[in-house]
Amino acid sequence: MQNRYEQAFQQAMEKFRRTAPLAAEENMIPYKSENGRWIPSPYDGNGWWTGGFWPGLMWQFYAASRDAFFLEEARRTEALLAEEMRVFIHLNHDVGFMYLLSAGADWKLTGNEQARQDTLHAASLLMGRFNPAGFIRAWNHPSQAGFAIIDCMMNLSLLYWASRQTGDPRFAHVADIHAQTALREFLRPDGSVSHIIEFDPLTGRRVREHAGQGYALGSQWSRGQAWGLYGFTLAYMNAEKPEYLKAAETIAKNFIRHIRPDGLTDCDFCQPDSEERIDNIAGAIAACGLLELEKLTENQAYRAAALRLTDGLLDHCCDWTDQRLGLLTRCTASYHDDGAGRHTNITYGDYFLTEALAKLRGSDPMLWR
Ligand code: GLY
Numbered sequence: 548m549q550n551r552y553e554q555a556f557q558q559a560m561e562k563f564r565r566t567a568p569l570a571a572e573e574n575m576i577p578y579k580s581e582n583g584r585w586i587p588s589p590y591d592g593n594g595w596w597t598g599g600f601w602p603g604l605m606w607q608f609y610a611a612s613r614d615a616f617f618l619e620e621a622r623r624t625e626a627l628l629a630e631e632m633r634v635f636i637h638l639n640h641d642v643g644f645m646y647l648l649s650a651g652a653d654w655k656l657t658g659n660e661q662a663r664q665d666t667l668h669a670a671s672l673l674m675g676r677f678n679p680a681g682f683i684r685a686w687n688h689p690s691q692a693g694f695a696i697i698d699c700m701m702n703l704s705l706l707y708w709a710s711r712q713t714g715d716p717r718f719a720h721v722a723d724i725h726a727q728t729a730l731r732e733f734l735r736p737d738g739s740v741s742h743i744i745e746f747d748p749l750t751g752r753r754v755r756e757h758a759g760q761g762y763a764l765g766s767q768w769s770r771g772q773a774w775g776l777y778g779f780t781l782a783y784m785n786a787e788k789p790e791y792l793k794a795a796e797t798i799a800k801n802f803i804r805h806i807r808p809d810g811l812t813d814c815d816f817c818q819p820d821s822e823e824r825i826d827n828i829a830g831a832i833a834a835c836g837l838l839e840l841e842k843l844t845e846n847q848a849y850r851a852a853a854l855r856l857t858d859g860l861l862d863h864c865c866d867w868t869d870q871r872l873g874l875l876t877r878c879t880a881s882y883h884d885d886g887a888g889r890h891t892n893i894t895y896g897d898y899f900l901t902e903a904l905a906k907l908r909g910s911d912p913m914l915w916r
Pocket residue numbers: 596698760770880
């Protein structure tokens with residue numbers, strides 16, 4: 548008998564084999580699904596930070612099946628993202644998310660040389676965002692020249708990858724400078740992490756923290772906690788600095804303490820008890836990070852927590868019908884701004900749930916490095 552993770556992975560693959568052609572018909576990159584339709588990103592078209600998750604999902608299914616259907620769908624959207632490097636204006640530090648899971652995955656799984664060049668191009672763009680005062684700039688608004696965010700820990704993998712590819716240590720050096728800043732400025736004594744820290748862009752001096760997508764200043768936005776957990780785990784896998792592993796474990800322990808009894812994840816670990824606001828994307832990301840942490844440390848508690856999270860998602864929040872084109876429900880983009888989606892299906896939730904299932908069945912190609 549198949550175990551439930553194998554079964555869920557197969558069911559997910561069949562579901563997307565049925566629903567992906569509807570995105571191809573419109574030549575769009577799905578951001579979420581609602582009312583039987585794929586919806587593109589609400590902001591910045593294909594240049595929005597989430598564009599890589601759809602091709603990443605297709606590459607996960609391709610790695611498991613070698614079915615050309617998934618390769619073609621991944622490459623259709625990889626081409627749209629490659630065009631965004633020429634447009635340029637929408638791109639920010641999230642080129643790691645966008646290009647590791649699209650062009651980077653293509654190169655990794657097929658050896659496509661143009662895809663390798665595109666991934667190196669993306670790494671060079673990320674290098675261009677480095678402020679020698681000690682951090683990688685997150686966003687482009689002129690008022691945000693000093694903003695760095697915890698999510699960037701995931702994007703650093705693109706830099707470590709580029710150093711390995713080129714033999715040029717600059718990329719990894721910049722990643723390490725940013726990671727050391729994140730260790731010093733984002734990680735709090737209780738094992739939680741801040742979402743946004745604003746620095747003086749001239750001196751690198753810390754100016755203030757911002758609540759960002761969380762509930763309030765000083766609170767614990769759960770997706771930010773998950774980015775920190777998985778991001779520091781990846782930094783350790785890339786650079787083997789013990790302080791990164793220690794940070795990943797510290798953040799993991801805090802995250803695990805906040806997993807709900809039903810295995811789902813609140814949008815913010817400090818939100819009022821009266822507020823039912825779930826972000827299942829956070830749980831799916833954390834499950835992926837915890838499964839990698841278990842491999843690094845052989846601590847079974849991380850695997851047990853990853854299974855609690857994955858089981859919670861499978862038990863309560865997967866829509867296997869075709870009424871909804873995507874899979875994972877109750878995803879929330881941001882605590883206070885519902886514009887990008889609240890308690891709905893969002894593609895990067897589908898990506899991380901699928902990555903977790905792929906890890907559990909042994910087919911994950913590890914697209915982050
Ligand atoms: N990286 C942006 C977010 O998690 O919403």
